[in-house]
Amino acid sequence: MVTDLFASRHIGIRKDDLPKMLQTIGVESIDQLIDETIPGEIKLKKPLDLSKEMSEHEFLSHINALSEKNKVFKTYIGLGYNECITPSVIKRNILENPGWYTAYTPYQAEIAQGRLEALLNFQTMICDLTSMELSNASLLDESTAAAEAMTMLYDVRPREQKKNEVVKFFVSNEVMPQTLSLLQTRSKPLGIELVIGDHETFEFDEGFYGALLQYPGKYGQVCDYRSFVQKAKEKEMKVAVATDILSLVLLTPPGEIGVDVVVGTTQRFGIPLGYGGPHAAFFATREAFKRNIPGRIIGLTKDTDGNPALRMALQTREQHIKRDKATSNICTAQVLLAVMAGAYAVYHGPKGLESIANKVHYNARLLSQLLEKQGFKQLNTSFFDTIKVLVPNTGSLKSIAEKKGINFNFIDTNTVSISVNEATSRDDIKLITSCFNELSESNKLNTIATEIKDVIPYSLLRSTPFLENEVFNSYHSETELMRYLKKLERKDLALNHSMIALGSCTMKLNAASQMLPLSMPAWGNIHPFVPIDQAEGYQIVLRELERDLTEITGFAGTSLQPNSGAQGEYAGLMTIRAYHESRGDIHRNICIIPASAHGTNPASAVMAGMKVVVTKTDDRGNIDMADLQDKVEIHSDNLAALMVTYPSTHGVFESSIKKITQLIHDHGGQVYMDGANMNAQVGLTNPATIGADVCHLNLHKTFAIPHGGGGPGVGPICVAEQLLPFLPGNPVIKTGGEKAISAISGAPWGSSLVCLISYGYIKMLGASGLTNSTKIAILNANYIKNRLSGKFDVLYTGEKGRAAHEMIIDCRPFKVHGIEVTDIAKRLMDYGFHAPTVSFPVAGTLMIEPTESENLDELDRFCDAMIAIRAEIDKSSAKEPDNLLKNAPHTLHMVTNDAWEFPYSRQEAAFPLPYVGENKFWPSVRRVDEAYGDRNLICTCIPIEEYMVV
Structure with missing residues (x-):
């Protein structure tokens, strides 16, 4: 093995493993297997034209050098993106922790209780701050969340409105420009007419089914929307509001004025800017729309013993399962970022968030008064963190500011907006005012005003408490939060524990060298709307990634x-x-x-x-x-x-x-x-x-x-x-x-920060490493297929009997034993494995994909587990359902309980094969009751004793 070659670290199969694997498959070489798997007429005739592979050390030096080409200015552009402070305890224990970032979507709830609890915290935080009844577990970004609101409200129109020939949706001119662009994209195919205008002069004509407002507005103005919402209700119009989550600590929540949907981003709750993402958006609505809400909802239910358990609620409602009847195609979320944002709220608690919000608001008011003392007119009459200032010439101000390492948002030739943030200090305020001093050639001192005026009307101040639940008032020291996060992590099975052989989802290694750049400030602290020349490092990475993906696909161009x-x-x-x-x-x-x-x-x-x-x-x-x-x-x-x-x-x-x-x-x-x-x-x-x-x-x-x-x-x-x-x-x-x-x-380039990972993956593997990865993925799949031959039937194969990188095994014949595919999935947990993909694309099947990054020992452990489960199936009977599979998974509490009334031993239940005892993973709950949770929908953290009926 060449120790500095990334491929030798990424690809799990060693040269010495090949004879055994090839013999099991029944081929002389990998090339023979590939020839029998991929039709000859579509095979590439020449290798990929990619740059020479880098070692991990070379890549880290390279990516660090590129980061230095980025110019990390103090940026006050706003428009939905703000610098924030990621607590180190969250950065180290979540963002940099494979126990969190390598986990899969929590479809197998019994081995995902930690993540599910973290997401329930997120939902509770959103419901509390917005004063809405229901929140999902995150969406992709604020703009797409707003577009989802528009389409959901379109879907739930009253019957009479659905008869209207013209379908119109009002959009306030205070809405973010990128959000408006998303609304234009989504509305056109559905035949929705967007009407953009001033909410104060809007005429509530026939044909309008809904509206979108921004709170505060794109340039900071805080508007009182109560009158608008009331008139909209009278006309049976639904109202959505895009909001700043931190501002709701001080402002009246939209839910209290009767709106139907509240959306936004939690980026400023500890998530790096990352040149645009990834960030966790939120979508909160009324319970009346629980079966229309896009994305995933985490809810409470009970397990077999009647104990509280979490799972994804209303799974049959998930939009993509509706296929062509869906109103949204949402299939994923921003879970890792939602976990971070929720942990930010847990760490700071309500008092901590109040302190942060008050500091931000104070600095915005201070800046406004200092600039007005210098003779500049500040246009916002009420604001939270953003002021809008008239200047003689924005071009001159831009030049002055950039020399001082500052970015403002230049609206037009005479107007600028400035959004202060959590990281803004008094020294930063002085530096900002110095730009205006220079612009006006003023010799006025940057004196701090002795009295800072209130700018938010009393009627718009928040009066209701939030984050009263115990979880938000218990973990405010680093020690406390570190242990809480570890407690949650231990409940989740991720790639740092065992292989996750999910067909269609390719759960491969996420190498540490690829992940490390995400923690570098020069990549994390770049606003997506900075001038291009300030993001030269990013531009090189993104252009190179586009070029490489274009080469890999054989096409002409790429959009990230x-x-x-x-x-x-x-x-x-x-x-x-x-x-x-x-x-x-x-x-x-x-x-x-x-x-x-x-x-x-x-x-x-x-x-x-x-x-x-x-x-x-x-x-x-x-x-x-x-x-x-x-x-x-x-x-x-x-x-x-x-x-x-x-x-x-x-x-x-x-x-x-x-x-x-x-x-x-x-x-x-x-x-x-x-x-x-x-x-x-x-x-x-x-x-x-x-x-x-x-x-x-x-x-x-x-x-x-x-x-x-x-x-x-x-x-x-x-x-x-x-x-x-x-x-x-x-x-x-x-x-x-x-x-x-x-x-x-x-x-502009989507979730740019995590594109660094794929950039590193391609640069370190190179053409040869990428190609070998594909070959080994196909090798591993066919090895598992042949090892399971005679025990499980593979539904589909190619013309020469080969699988691609994944296969579907048929579990329907086991119904004669009273065993369903779900029972096999749950029993795999006792063996320390996450189940393969269940019942997709064929009901009653498992779709298995091992990926190239797993080693032979792990493949064999998985096969041994499946073969052992097959033997357990053969011993099962539909007439006697009290068996290993029907009772799976088996928890630590069950196995250590004084009472044991099952017709098999504790060892058979919890330690079915010798390897299990070396690294036992315990599911934290028994099998969850999906139906109970859907009948009793609980999606926020309220005390268990208030709602749990055992």
Whole structure:
């Protein structure tokens, strides 16, 4: 092993392992396996054209040198992004901790109670501060959350409003520019007419179903919206408010004035700016909309013993499960960032947040009075942290400020806004005022005013308490919070404990060298709207990452803006839509989608204004060519796109893929390839070669951004030449194509900070390492397939009997023993493993994907566990359900209880194989009762004794 070669650290299989694995699979070499797996006509003829691989040490030196090209100014631009202070205890114990950042989405609740509690804290914090009844567990960013509010309110319109031919949505001119751009993107395909104007002069005409307000406004003005909300109610209009979460510590919460939805970002609760993300947005609403709210909700239920347990509530309501009936395609969240924001509130508590908010507000008032003493007019009559100032010439002020290392928000030639923040000190205030002194050539001293005037009317001051729950009033020392976070972490199974073999989700190693740059201030403290020349390091990284992803996919260009895989799907379809419109083919609105596709695919198509036509799959799991031919011919004149996952969702490289894509092109359509399974393509084939026109890539899967318990994710799109002009833009910083569609996410380059991870992954692996990673992923999957042969049936394979990088095993035959696939998933917990993907894409199955970063010993432990479980299944009987699988998982409390009334031993329950005892992971609750929790929906932290019926 070459010790400084990253590939040797990332790829788990060693050269000495190959003979055993190849023999088990029944091939002479890896190349033979690849030839039997991937159709020859789509294999790449030459290696990827990427820069030479770096060692980990070289990469860290390189990324540090690039960071020094960024200019970290004191930035007061605001517009929804503010510098904040990440408490070191949170940075070290969450952001830099693989126990938190390598966990998967908490679908298996029994081994995710820590994350679920942290998210419940987040939801409680949001409900308290907004005074709303219900909050989800985070969304992608404030702008997309606002767009989700617009579409949710569209979906819940009263029946009479749904009859209106013209559907209108009012948007206050105080709304952030990036949010307005998102609303324009989302409204167009749905036929919603946006009306932008002044809320004070707005005429409540017929046809309006809702409105969006900003509180405080984009340049800081705090408006009293009570009259507007009251009039809206009289007209049966629903109202959403985008708000600053820190301001609600001092301001009357929107929920108290009767609004229907409150959205915003929790970025200023300890989350680095990161040149735009990732940050956890929030979405709070009334309980009446609990079955319409986008994203995930964490709720309380009970386990088998009647003890409190948490899980994702209303799972059957998740939007992507509704497929083409969905009003949102949300499939992920910003869990890691929501956990951090919730921990920030836990650490500071209500008094700490009041102290921070008061400091910010005091400094804003102080600055306003100092500038007015210098002769400048401050325009905001009421404000929290942002003032708006008239100046003779913003160009001169910009020049002065930049020389002092300061960024303001220059609105026009005579107006500037300044947003102070948690990190703003008195010295910073003096430096700001010195810029204005220089502008006016004043010799006035920067004296501190003796009396600071109140600027928020008494009627708009908060009067209700918040964060009264015990969790927000218990952990205010570092020792206390460190132990609390460790207590939560111990309840969660993450990659630092064992392999997570999730099909379609590619839970691979998130290398420490890739993660370390996220903690560097020169990457974390860059506002997304700073001048480009202040972000030279970022620009180099982002351009290089775009180039590398373009090379890997074989396309012509890339946009990094989408900040989730589902958002990438939507972005890809919107570029296709724009392409057709540019050619006058406005009528092309049919999107063909295989029945086996991810649920987000049809949801994204509907959001993009397309009609979904489903095509069948055959007995081998491939697209039914005859059915596809029929559907294409029927809809030829109106065909917009085909959405296809490759290799298929069934884990097979379909040999007819080029015929499929050619058929679509022959009928005027474009081909969108879902990049969920790109881990089986990199370096061996690519989307361009199979004939696709656009694909999204899950950087949180194939390119090693951590799942973080359900986010962050990044879903860039790569496009062919004809789609380049339509790549998404941004209203503040120019990006995208010549005919750019409006924004897909709030920041110009989406979640830029975590793009550093994928950049490092590619740079350290290089062309050879990336290609070998793909080969080993396919090797590992086929090794597991053959080891489980005879014990479990694999549903689908390629023409030569090979799996791609994942496979589906059929658990339906075990019903004769009274065993369901869920029982196998829960029993795997006793063996120390997270279950593979359950019942997707086929009900009653497990989809297994080992990835390339697992070693042979771990693969064997997993196979041993599955084979042992099969033996337990054979001993089970539907007539005697009191068995190991039905009672799984077994907790420490069960095994150590004086009473043991089960027909098997404690050792069989908790230590079924010798390896388990070496590193035992204990589920913290028994099997959760999903139905009980949905009937008794509790989604905030209220004392257990108030609601728990055992």
